[in-house]
Amino acid sequence: MGVPFMSSLPRTLGELRSSIFSEERLRTRHVKDELRDNLTARLRSDGDAPVFPGIVGYDDTVVPQIINAILSRHNFILLGLRGQAKSRILRALTTLLDPHMPYLAGCEVHDNPYAPICRRCREEVARLGDESPIAYLAPDDRYVEKLATPDVTIADLIGDIDPIKAARGGHGLLPRANRGIFAINELPDLAGKIQVGLFNIMQEGDVQIKGYPIRLPLDVALVFSANPEDYTARGKIITPLKDRIGSEIRTHYPATVEEGIAITAQEAWTRRNGHPLHLPNYVQEVIERVAFAAREDKKIDKRSGVSQRLPISAMENVVSNAERRAIRNDEKVVVPRISDVYAALPAITGKLELEYEGEMKGADHVGRELIRAAIAKTYDEYYTGANVQQIVQWFDLGGEIQLSDSVPAVEALENLKEIQGLTDKLGPLSVSQKDSPEQQVSAAEFILEGLHAHKRIGRSEERVFKAGEKKPEPVREKSVEPDERPYRQRRQFN
């Protein structure tokens, strides 16, 4: 059970004894018991409420396994590629800590007032007795996080302890995490002998420093994260440490485009001061599908993955490019277009770890291919089976239109209306001729970009849409099936 809010918390050891923070309660309440108790209370009070608010897409996979690990009082590790919310989940564990945890004021290791482990506190309690001052930690103060690197030392972890003068809390990370949560990210990057030290503390509460055993009976919930391949690679993690990690839990990327969109919508900074934003669904889908396409692409390194931060940063740049256009043209509403997704390449390329073939082509080229593939797929969601022959014909007959990402909507719309049949086709996107010019232009441009992604029409570097190059074997195409079928067969993304 959590501790209810108290306007006046006990300030001395004497007051503490007769409060709800009794000696008996604190003696049996180790961190893992506390996590377990508060989790149990949360599950009991509302079985349907999310245990970790803001973590999307893990309800049926990762979250139940974490709940089990906490109920089992395990140290556990999250295995997953980057950008799978691993650090975020670990940080969210603090929501399962008590709102106030009493400790001996001034103690670096946040000693239990009834059973201090450091010399300073033992001496103080002996001198002051029930007058010993008490302070409190909030949940966030009880979370210590470290990114493992090969140069992390025992001193970083434990602190500078002089073995001759014997144990003295020190300033190391682990003692500072005493009675809290200690998270180590990228555990396999920790040197072998540091892993041994960590194991000894988990196992026995002691550690060897310069050959001397130091007693360090810490109360810490240890949690880790790692890339799965690093973790399972032979020799990366010492076996006894692996043995002491109670649960291995695999994280994953969003399973569906819808989940990806939900995460990106939650994380991306799009609600800004200034012009109101109208963000079309098809733009959200294209951005998300860029990440999905990248995760499948042979030219991109599978081992490091494609972070969810890619669509999040891309979304922010897409909105910015649209915002820039709206400000310059004095438009009332910000409506992103597909050309804004291309303008967001700087937020995409840096997040792709390229394989050799990708490097040969260049990050920019690979990024553009991914966007194009994402557009083609999104276009199919809305326009499979639609008759767009009239639009294609307009270009085949020599029509051309330039549509730069900076052109004002009113002006662009006037030009787009010259393409017969185009503005009649916005229905599947839930846009009509009654909507704002900004919305109509964005929707019409999506159709043109979709046709271009399927190579039915062409487009130059200067964003001039024109007839496609093609013209091969028109006879055979017609004999297959009328109308829409041929272009789908001809679809190629590369």
Ligand SMILES: [Zn+2]
């Ligand atoms: Zn102390």
